[in-house]
Amino acid sequence: MxxxxxxxxxxxxxxxxxxxxxxxxxxxxxxxxxxxxxxxxxxxxxxxxxxxxxxxxxxxxxxxxxxxxxxxxxxxxxxxxxxxxxxxxxxxxAHNEKVGMNIPIRLVGADELESKGRVLQRQAETVNVEGYAHLLPSHIDVYVGDMEPGDVIKVCDLRVDGDIAILDPLDRIVAIVLTPE
CATH class of the missing domain: 2.40.240.10 (Ribosomal Protein L25; Chain P)
Known part of the structure; x- marks a missing residue:
């Protein structure tokens, strides 16, 4: 099966x-x-x-x-x-029907970031998207391993297939890189 x-x-x-x-x-x-x-x-x-x-x-x-x-x-x-x-x-x-759903955001490379002494502050776990059911991904990966302190990932930085529309505000913050005090 x-x-x-x-x-x-x-x-x-x-x-x-x-x-x-x-x-x-x-x-x-x-x-x-x-x-x-x-x-x-x-x-x-x-x-x-x-x-x-x-x-x-x-x-x-x-x-x-x-x-x-x-x-x-x-x-x-x-x-x-x-x-x-x-x-x-x-x-x-149905395959010919558009559906809206929340897709999880996976932050890849967080271990590399932490090994450099940086802290990743996550602001969003999911992003709301709309598209045909068979085209929707199970998650969206974002590489964060080479980010510097002060760098910000926003919804507009997420990469999705052209047939999928992001419904969340594009300026919504997903994650921020900080340096520990």
Whole structure:
């Protein structure tokens, strides 16, 4: 099976969400398209593996019954104490439909910066973008290893595909390099 596919099952009404969680499942709701919302369950282990690999705002496919659909993880609910995923919302996406979502920003080279005695102060974890579902990246990388004290990375400095529009203000600060006092 593809590593970007999550197998889901219809949720029966005979078990509570708590019982499902004890058995290693995460309750889910699937909505979108021309269908009524459907209650599903997914394996906690498979879901956690997929989220570690792709992030919480990634596009992936779900295999339900005999159908495979492209979805986005629209909402992830976590237990406030254990931080375990307790419920997810999956939104159906069509390839010919534009979607807005927050894409994580990865700052690459932060170790190099710290080895030079500089501190990277992060101001934004994600950037809001819009584009066709199949073109959206799972993250945006920004190299920061050669930055000098006082250098600033803004949203306008982020590089994305030409078919993707950044919706955040272009002067919004992503990160600043400082020298420790």
């Amino acid at each position: 593809n590593n970007r596919v999550l197998k889901v099952l219809p949720r029966g009404q005979d078990k509570s969400a708590r019982q499902l969680r004890r058995q290693g499942f995460v309750p889910a709701i699937y909505y979108g398209g021309n269908q009524a919302p459907r209650q599903l369950v997914a394996s906690r282990r498979e879901l956690n593996s997929l989220m570690r690999q792709l992030g919480e705002s990634a596009l992936f496919e779900i295999a339900m019954e005999e159908d495979v659909r492209t979805v986005i993880l629209k909402e992830v609910q976590r237990d406030p104490v254990t931080r375990e995923v307790i419920h997810i919302d999956l939104q159906d996406l």
